[in-house]
Amino acid sequence: MSITGECFCGSIKYEISGALKDARSCHCSRCRKTFSSQASAYALVDHNEFKWLQGADLLTSYSSQQSFGLQFCSKCGSTLCGTFNGLIHGVTLGCVNGDPHVEIGYHIFVGSKAAWEVMPEGVKTYAEGAPDNG
Numbered sequence: 001m002s003i004t005g006e007c008f009c010g011s012i013k014y015e016i017s018g019a020l021k022d023a024r025s026c027h028c029s030r031c032r033k034t035f036s037s038q039a040s041a042y043a044l045v046d047h048n049e050f051k052w053l054q055g056a057d058l059l060t061s062y063s064s065q066q067s068f069g070l071q072f073c074s075k076c077g078s079t080l081c082g083t084f085n086g087l088i089h090g091v092t093l094g095c096v097n098g099d100p101h102v103e104i105g106y107h108i109f110v111g112s113k114a115a116w117e118v119m120p121e122g123v124k125t126y127a128e129g130a131p132d133n134g
């Protein structure tokens with residue numbers, strides 16, 4: 001059973017043969033812009049377990065930091081994945097199809113969340129990054 005994902009217009013599709021790991025939501029201002037949302041929803045993937053099924057030629061990349069980048073659909077604008085040193089690092093959960101059997105485990109940079117966002121009760125939050133990872 002593999003996990004699949006696609007952009008809003010459906011031109012770009014991918015498949016992940018392994019499991020998604022370390023799903024998190026980051027509320028920093030950079031992630032808000034990146035995801036056009038109140039926060040990111042992102043999970044890590046082993047790049048060896050990820051492959052594009054179609055439309056990879058439509059991907060556009062943007063990098064605001066040296067090693068970390070983002071890839072999105074040049075037709076519809078969906079952000080599909082993050083890259084690290086040119087390799088797939090993780091996927092945006094919004095573009096994953098169905099239930100990938102992972103849940104967002106924690107929320108980071110809640111200390112710099114948008115003024116208009118109301119955090120749900122009962123979720124694990126950190127004012128900045130999580131202690132063990134970034």
Ligand SMILES: [Zn+2]
Binds near residue numbers: 076
């Ligand atoms: Zn698209």
Ligand SMILES: [Zn+2]
Binds near residue numbers: 027029030040
């Ligand atoms: Zn962030």
